[in-house]
Amino acid sequence: MKLILLGPPGAGKGTQSKRLEEALGIIQLSTGDMLRGEVASGSENGKKAKEVMDAGGLVSDEVIIEMISDRIDHDDCKAGFILDGFPRTVPQAEALDSMLSEKSLRIDDVITIEVDKEAMVRRITGRYTCSACGAGYHEDFQKPASAGVCDKCGGTDFSRRADDNEETVRNRLTAYEELTAPIINYYDDAGVLKRVDGMAEINQVTASLKEIIG
Numbered sequence: 001m002k003l004i005l006l007g008p009p010g011a012g013k014g015t016q017s018k019r020l021e022e023a024l025g026i027i028q029l030s031t032g033d034m035l036r037g038e039v040a041s042g043s044e045n046g047k048k049a050k051e052v053m054d055a056g057g058l059v060s061d062e063v064i065i066e067m068i069s070d071r072i073d074h075d076d077c078k079a080g081f082i083l084d085g086f087p088r089t090v091p092q093a094e095a096l097d098s099m100l101s102e103k104s105l106r107i108d109d110v111i112t113i114e115v116d117k118e119a120m121v122r123r124i125t126g127r128y129t130c131s132a133c134g135a136g137y138h139e140d141f142q143k144p145a146s147a148g149v150c151d152k153c154g155g156t157d158f159s160r161r162a163d164d165n166e167e168t169v170r171n172r173l174t175a176y177e178e179l180t181a182p183i184i185n186y187y188d189d190a191g192v193l194k195r196v197d198g199m200a201e202i203n204q205v206t207a208s209l210k211e212i213i214g
């Protein structure tokens with residue numbers, strides 16, 4: 001099973017990818033996570049990416065396309081994958097199409113998670129993760145069962161992303177509107193786009209996704 005999850009920052013792509021990973025035995029390929037890994041490692045790509053990410057812009061198509069093309073070749077992608085945060089521009093979507101045909105792979109479903117504009121900033125500025133296991137939470141919408149303790153691993157240290165502040169979020173939403181939203185039409189025009197209501201409760205969104213995936 002190979003999926004593309006589309007949607008603006010804060011739509012719930014990461015949250016739902018993690019749930020589908022567990023349910024379907026496939027892996028999440030988040031270009032944002034990969035880039036944060038590059039930044040943490042201090043690599044050349046990481047150094048260049050950090051400045052762009054901190055400003056809320058998009059990293060160059062060339063870097064991203066090479067990164068994802070290499071990643072898809074790894075053995076852990078054989079059972080399937082969920083693309084989260086990629087493609088993010090029309091050139092990336094076009095490059096993905098040629099990459100997949102070269103590798104004789106095909107995407108089963110392209111699904112966009114739709115959310116109201118007003119919800120996005122609150123979703124992003126309230127987001128935090130467990131530093132030990134990476135489980136995602138939200139100050140209002142997804143609290144741990146016991147305050148300050150991770151449901152998954154019992155960790156008590158949590159962190160926030162450097163770019164999840166209100167100013168950067170506004171730039172990220174502008175980048176989404178200008179550069180990423182057009183790929184919704186790209187897949188819609190190709191007749192392969194499916195939509196889920198991302199304003200519904202988290203469990204309900206998971207159920208809608210599972211219904212589409214079958």
Ligand code: ADP
Binds near residue numbers: 011015141199
């Ligand atoms: P994305 O990966 O699309 O940027 P996330 O999955 O990280 O978005 O979700 C952003 C924040 O919103 C997280 O803190 C998450 O807990 C919360 N969230 C995700 N889906 C929902 C939902 N359906 N309703 C309310 N909050 C949600």
Ligand code: AMP
Binds near residue numbers: 092
């Ligand atoms: P995300 O974790 O998906 O919210 O991505 C965080 C940041 O990483 C974005 O704001 C971009 O700067 C960068 N990024 C992630 N994925 C891509 C991509 N496919 N193309 C360009 N930049 C990306």
